Amino acid sequence: MLGREHVSISVATVIPFIVPLIFSGNVDYQLYYITLLIAVTVGSLTPDADCGGKPKLYYDFKLVYDIMVPLQKAVIFAFKNLSLKYELNLEHEVNSRHRGIMHAPIGIFISSLILTLIAAIIGFAIYQAINAAIILFIFLGLLFGQFLHLLEDSCTVAGINWKFPFGTKLVNGKIHTFPKIKGKKDIRPMVYQQTLWLITILLVLGFSFDIIDFSQWSLYPLIVVSVTAAWVFIILASRTDYGFWYQDAGKIRKARKSAKRSF
Numbered sequence: 001m002l003g004r005e006h007v008s009i010s011v012a013t014v015i016p017f018i019v020p021l022i023f024s025g026n027v028d029y030q031l032y033y034i035t036l037l038i039a040v041t042v043g044s045l046t047p048d049a050d051c052g053g054k055p056k057l058y059y060d061f062k063l064v065y066d067i068m069v070p071l072q073k074a075v076i077f078a079f080k081n082l083s084l085k086y087e088l089n090l091e092h093e094v095n096s097r098h099r100g101i102m103h104a105p106i107g108i109f110i111s112s113l114i115l116t117l118i119a120a121i122i123g124f125a126i127y128q129a130i131n132a133a134i135i136l137f138i139f140l141g142l143l144f145g146q147f148l149h150l151l152e153d154s155c156t157v158a159g160i161n162w163k164f165p166f167g168t169k170l171v172n173g174k175i176h177t178f179p180k181i182k183g184k185k186d187i188r189p190m191v192y193q194q195t196l197w198l199i200t201i202l203l204v205l206g207f208s209f210d211i212i213d214f215s216q217w218s219l220y221p222l223i224v225v226s227v228t229a230a231w232v233f234i235i236l237a238s239r240t241d242y243g244f245w246y247q248d249a250g251k252i253r254k255a256r257k258s259a260k261r262s263f
């Protein structure tokens with residue numbers, strides 16, 4: 001999946017949880033959800049540091065990219081020198097699948113931890129103080145953003161090996177990041193974004209017209225159920241191969257342009 005699709009789908013997954021906090025009117029929450037949102041955005045791009053070429057992370061968050069590249073090599077080195085139960089062939093997998101250790105649960109956990117630690121050190125150097133809650137939000141945001149990246153890549157043909165490097169459990173879908181048929185575009189990443197944004201739109205309307213309020217006990221369980229349902233749809237749809245998913249790329253470009261103009 002493309003970098004901007006990762007950002008958009010991941011952010012759209014997290015925003016519904018933030019909308020009630022925005023409407024609560026409590027400014028104390030602001031710092032926390034802005035931190036969380038930034039961390040999720042960075043996290044949604046971080047795993048692609050192990051892909052060849054220059055990913056979106058390189059252009060948008062060069063500092064994170066510069067940390068990730070040597071970190072990834074260090075992790076591979078560390079694993080190579082540990083006598084693990086399963087024979088590891090990290091370098092080979094990295095090269096042949098274009099997805100390495102950072103596209104695995106263990107990789108995202110290690111990198112979230114290291115990046116949070118670096119953020120904490122930088123924060124301490126600037127403010128001479130540590131805000132434990134902020135540090136926690138940075139860690140959770142990075143981890144969740146990266147976890148969503150793995151889920152999103154699990155919808156593509158290349159897929160994700162969730163057990164890497166300890167075994168093989170390849171989970172994949174039928175989405176081609178780069179079009180399989182010339183001139184046709186897989187509209188699924190677009191549909192996924194819209195499905196998730198719909199939850200945010202409904203929440204904003206609900207709050208605006210006083211249909212929902214912040215103290216309602218069922219609010220967060222409802223958001224969890226809606227976002228989970230959207231993700232079940234995302235995963236299931238990625239397994240299908242209907243002709244409907246592949247639309248004329250030129251037409252989509254034209255529709256996008258006219259939508260922009262009408263704004």
Ligand SMILES: [Zn+2]
Pocket residue numbers: 001047048103149153
């Ligand atoms: Zn990826």
